[in-house]
Amino acid sequence: MDKTFDAKTAETRIYDGWEETGAFRAGANAKPGAEAFSVVIPPPNVTGSLHMGHAFNNTLQDILVRWHRMRGHDTLWQPGTDHAGIATQMVTEREMAANGEPSRREMGRDAFLERVWEQKIKSRGTIIGQLKRLGASCDWSREAFTMSGAPNAPEGEDGNFHDAVIRVFVDMYEKGLIYRGKRLVNWDPHFETAISDLEVENVETQGQMWHFKYPLADGRTYTYVEKDEDGTVLFEEERDYISIATTRPETMLGDGAVAVHPSDSRYAPIVGAFCEIPVGPKEHRRLIPIITDEYPDPDFGSGAVKITGAHDFNDYAVAKRGGIPCYRLMDMGAQMRADGAAYAEAAETAMAVARGETTLSESEVDAINLVPDDLRGHDRFEARRRVVEQITEEGLAVMVPAHDPRLGKKAARKAQPEEGGTPPEEALVPLIEEKLIMQPFGDRSKVVIEPMLTDQWFVDAEAVVGPALEAVRDGTVEILPERDKKVYFHWLENIEPWCISRQLWWGHQIPVWHTPGFGDEWRSFCAATEEEALQQMHATFGDDAEFIMVEDEAAATEMLAGYFQNMTDTTGVDQRRRPQAIPVFRDPDVLDTWFSSGLWPIGTLGWPEDTEELKRYFPTSVLITGFDIIFFWVARMMMMQYAVVGERPFDTVYVHALVRDEKGKKMSKSLGNVLDPLDLIEEYGADAVRFTLAAMAAMGRDLKLSKDRIAGYRNFGTKLWNACRFAEMNGVFEGREASATPPQARETVNRWIIGETARVRETVDEALEGYRFNDAANTLYSFVWGVVCDWYVEFSKPLFDKDPEVVAETRATMGWVLDQCMVLLHPFMPFVTEELWGLSAKRDGMLVHADWPDYRAADLIDAEAETEMRWVIALIEGTRSARTQMRVPVGLYAPMLVADLGEKERGAWDRNADLIKRLARIERLDEVESFPRGTVTIPVGATSFGLPLEGLIDVGEEIARLEKARGKLEKEANGLRGRLKNPKFVESAPEEVVEETQANLVARDEDLAAIDAALARLKEIG
C-alpha cells in the first residue's frame, strides 16, 4: 500500500466500478421483502453546474441512501434535471449572442426550441458528471427530465414527464382549479414575462418621494384644516388643490382617481369632486374623481393617494373596489407605450369614462394609451424625470422651505441662493423626500419589476392548499427542523393565486387552443392534444364547422377583421355568421417551471402510467432540500401531489441551511467568494469534501466552510488509510477470510475494542435516524482517530510479538474492527472506504453492498475489559504527562514504582504490562514500601505510581505541577462536597445523581490524598 490514498485517480475508477455492476440500481442489495426507501433528488437546472449548495444537499442524500442500501432496504435514489424555463432560455440566448447566432425572435419559436434542446443535451452532462464526482449513488438508468417527451423533444429525449404535466393541467382546468384572467402581475421587463410573487426580490433602495398638487377642477376651493387628537385646529388654509405624494411620478399618467380615507375630515368637503392630473398637454388635462377607500392611511403623507390601477398592486385593489379604470402605460419592455390613438383622442375617451358617459370593457380600457405624445417610447425612468420636470416647471410641485427636515441633502443643496437671491432659510424648494423604499427586482434578471395588467393563467392555490396544510399539522408529513414548519404554515395559510403562465418559449406550452368567441373575447378549449381540442370545438360550433390552425392571435385577428366588421350591426349572438374557416391558435404561453417540478415525485416514477415503481416507491421516504425552496418547491409538491393523486409526496422533509464562506457571507459570484466544490474535490478528494459537509451539518444552522476544515478531514481519510496500512504490514489481511461477525477474543484489548465498536455503531445509527449527520460524522471521527488509531493500534503492537494464538486473535480482531470502520464510514467517505475494502481482503462483493451491522453494544461490551482499559489509558496518560512536565527525555525508559498495588490493579498491570511499558516508556515496575525522595507521583484511581527521578527532576517544578493539579482537584471536590452538604440537593436531586456525586467526591479525595503525600515528600527534600 502507498502512504496515502490517491483520490484523484482512484475516485473515477471506483465510481465506474459501482456503475458497471449496477450498484445504484433501484432495489440493488435489497433483502427479500425489505421495506422501501426512496428519495427524489431536487432536480438541478439542466444547464447549471454544481455549487456548494448542491454538494451539501446531495452529500446528505447520498449518506442516507447508501446507509439504507447497505441495510438491505429496497432503495431508490431518483435523479434527474429540471428544464428551468427562464434560466435555460437565458443561458441559451446568451450563448447564441456570444456565437453571433440569430436571435430567438429572428429564428422563430420552433427553431429556437430546437436550439435549446441542443443546449440541454450539451450541458446536461456537466452537472450529472459533477454529481458523480461527488459520489452520488443515484440510479442513473432512471434519469428523468422535467420536459421529457415534450412534442418538440428530439430523439432520445423520450419519457413521459410532459404527459404528466399536461394531464395535470387539463385535469385541474376541468375542475376549475386553473383559470385565466387579466390580472395585475409581476412583470419582468427584461425577459418580458410574468413571474410569480416568489420570483420577486424586494430590495431596500434609496429612492425619492415627490409631492405634487392636483388642482381641483373648475377652480373649486376648500378649507383645508388639520386638527390634533383633541380637535384643536393646528393649521388651516384655503386650497385649490389636493396634495399627493408618489415615488413613481411617471405612473401619474395612468391615474384613475385620487383616494382618501372615508374618515379623513380634511378632504371630506371635496370627496366626489374632480381634480386634474398635473401633467400632459395643458389643453387635454384629464380630470379624475376624488373617492374614498379604506386603503389610504390618513397619517401618512398627505393622506391622499393617487390610484394607478394598472401599475400598483394596492391601487389595483382600490380600483377594483371603486370601479376605477386601470390604464396601462407601458409596453412589455416597460417603455412608455407608443401604440394606439394619439394622446388627445385617448385623453378624451378617458374623460368620457371618468364622467360616466361611457363604460368600456377591460380590453377597451387596455387599448387606451394615455402617455402624452412627447413621452411615448421613452424608458420609464426617463419618463419619470421628464414628468417631474414638467410639473415642477408648471409650479405644481409642493414647495417647502429649504430647512424642512423631510428634505434630503440634494434638495437642500439646490436651495443655495444665487447671487442676491433669497437667503436659504426662506428659499422654497420642491418637496422631494429622500427615503428608502422597497423596490421589487426580478430574481433572475435583476431588473426592476413592473406591475403589469396582462392576461395570465392562475392556479387557485387556496382551493388546493387544504390537504397540504393538514398533512403537516397532523404529522402525516414531518418537516424538520421544527422551525421550518412555521415558515411553511405561514406561507400556505396566506396563499395567493399562483400565476403559472410565462411568456417564454422554453417550457411546457399551455394545452389550450383559442378561437374567436363572441364579442371581443376569445373562447378557449383545454385538452391534452390538438385533436381533442378540435373535437371540443366541433361539439361547440357544430360538426360542419371548419377550423384552421394559425400561428398566433395576431394572425387570427387579421383573419377575422372582415368578419367582425360585418358583424357590427348584428345584435343577437346566435345570428352571427361564421367565417368560412374559424381560425384557431394555441395559447403561446408556457408553464412556470415549478408547475412541472411540483410533479417531480410522481412524474419521475412514471405517472400517469400505473407503474411498478409508483407502487413500490411512492410516497417517497424523505426529501432533502434547502430552505430557500420551501415555498417554490416543497409547498407546491405538497399541494400538487394531493391535488393529483390525493397522497403525500414524501414522509419527511429535511430542510438544510445555506453553505456560506468562512466569514459567514453567502457565497455569490459577484462577491467572488464562491468555493467551487469541483475545485475542492480536485484538491482534497470527494471524501474530504463530503465528510466536511456532513460534519458541519448541524440541523438548521448555516455552515461556514473553510479549506482548513476540509484539509483536516482529508487527513482523517489518510489516517484511516494508514491504520489499514499498519494492519497490512502486520499480516492482518493476509489470506484473510473476512467475517461480519465479531471474533471471539480473549485478550482484554481485543474484547475492549469490540465493545467500543458496537457502541459506535449504535450511536451512528441513532444519529442518522434523527438526521443528525454531524453527530454521526463526529462520532466516527473520534472513534477512528481517537480510539482505534490512538489506542487500539498502539495496544496491538506488543500483541503482534506474542505467541501465534494471540497474534491470530489480534489479527482477526483488527481486521474486523477496520472492516467496521470502513462499513460505518462508507456512507460518508465512499471512495477511500471502498478502496480499502478491496485491498483488505478477498471479498464477495463491493463495500457499497456490504451488510450494515446490527450488533448491539449491550451484547458486545465487556465491562471488565472496559474498566481495565480505561485504567491503563489513565496510567499511560498520567505517566506521559508527568514525564513531559519533568522534562524526562523522550527516549529514556524509566523505572516505575508502586507502593500500594491492589489485587485488581495488579492483575491489570500484569495483563497489560507490555503495552504500558511501551507506551509510557517504562523500564520495569518495582513494588516498594514507600517512594524515595525525588519521586514523581502519578495517581491512577486509588493507586499511586511513581517515577523515581532523583537528580533528574526539578523539585520546584514538581511541586508546582502537583499544586496545580491539587488546586483543580480541590476546587472540584469542594464543589461536590458543597452540593452534598446541601440537604435540599440530597432531597430533591435524583438518586443516581446523588450517588454519582458521592462517587466523584471519593475519587477526588483519593487523588488529593496521593498528591498531598507526594507534596509532603517533596517538601522534605526542599
Add this chain to the structure above:
RNA sequence: GGGCGGUUAGCUCAGCUGGUAGAGCGCUUCGUUUACACCGAAGAUGUCGGGGGUUCGAAUCCCUCACCGCCCACCA
C-alpha cells in the same frame, strides 16, 4: 411593520429532554518510537452577549435589553 434564528476558547462551531464547560483549526513546547509529519506526545486559552427570574443546581427553562443575520409584508 411582523416572524424566526444567532451571540460559548484567537477562529469556526458542538453542547438533545437543566446535574462537574467540548471539538476542529490555530497557538506553545517537545519528538528521525518499525501505520501515518496529511504524524505523535504534552500543554495554554472561556465572568457560556448584558440584566433579572424559576430551581438544591441554569450555557441549557422563563422574562427583558443590546447587537448581528435571515425570511415575510401593499404604506403612496
